[in-house]
Amino acid sequence: MSAPDTTTETAQPVGEPRNWWHRSHPTFAALTGFFSGMLFVTALPGAFAAILRAVFSTETAEELFPFVLFGLALPIFLLVKRKTRRFAVFMVIGMAITALVVLGVASLVVYFMVQYDAS
Template sequence: MNDLIGAPEADEDAPSAERSRRPDWFHRGHPVFFPLAGFFTGMVGVIVVPGTFAAVLQGIAGTDRAEQLFPFLLLVLVIPIGLIVPRRTRRFGRYLLLGMVSTVVVVGGVGAAVLWWLLNHGG
């Protein structure tokens, strides 16, 4: 089975810790791991969290109350700001904030461009 994925077979003499070691390509310490994870977490946070929050709130409290409580969703912005403060999570927090802001800018820009085109060229 190991030959199919290109990994060398483990020796019978090797200690069990050496055999259970992660593959060489899996590096959480790689310089690109935290920026990519933070950026895409920010994208998911901007896209999925508001929709889920609204759906759950509407299901529990009804449409009128959900509309009143929806501004509390802005508390999600506290997460990247809170991650930027400690030195250990600062890099992840910056990329999380970058992912959130860039997603909002792209979605807003594309929405504005489509609306402009529809108003000027729609029949």
């Protein structure tokens, strides 16, 4: 009588990646969501303005720029869908923190510029 096989090796289907980042790792979703939010806040308005300026005149591009707010539909859509909700939560956190940092630094720069200009 032979002893039962105690090796419990999980069989991977052929073609399935064995790397942890391909299996929806929670840290991966959090990091990619956060940095996607940072990129979304910084790059989307700039890219939208560049495209508008390349296609339209300056006056028309300035009038159409507020339509960049329609870009907020993407994070809202991702929050609604259950499968992408974790990613979207961290994306919104990244967007909010980036916006706060940009506004905080801009306000400090304006404050110091006004202070040194008055003296």
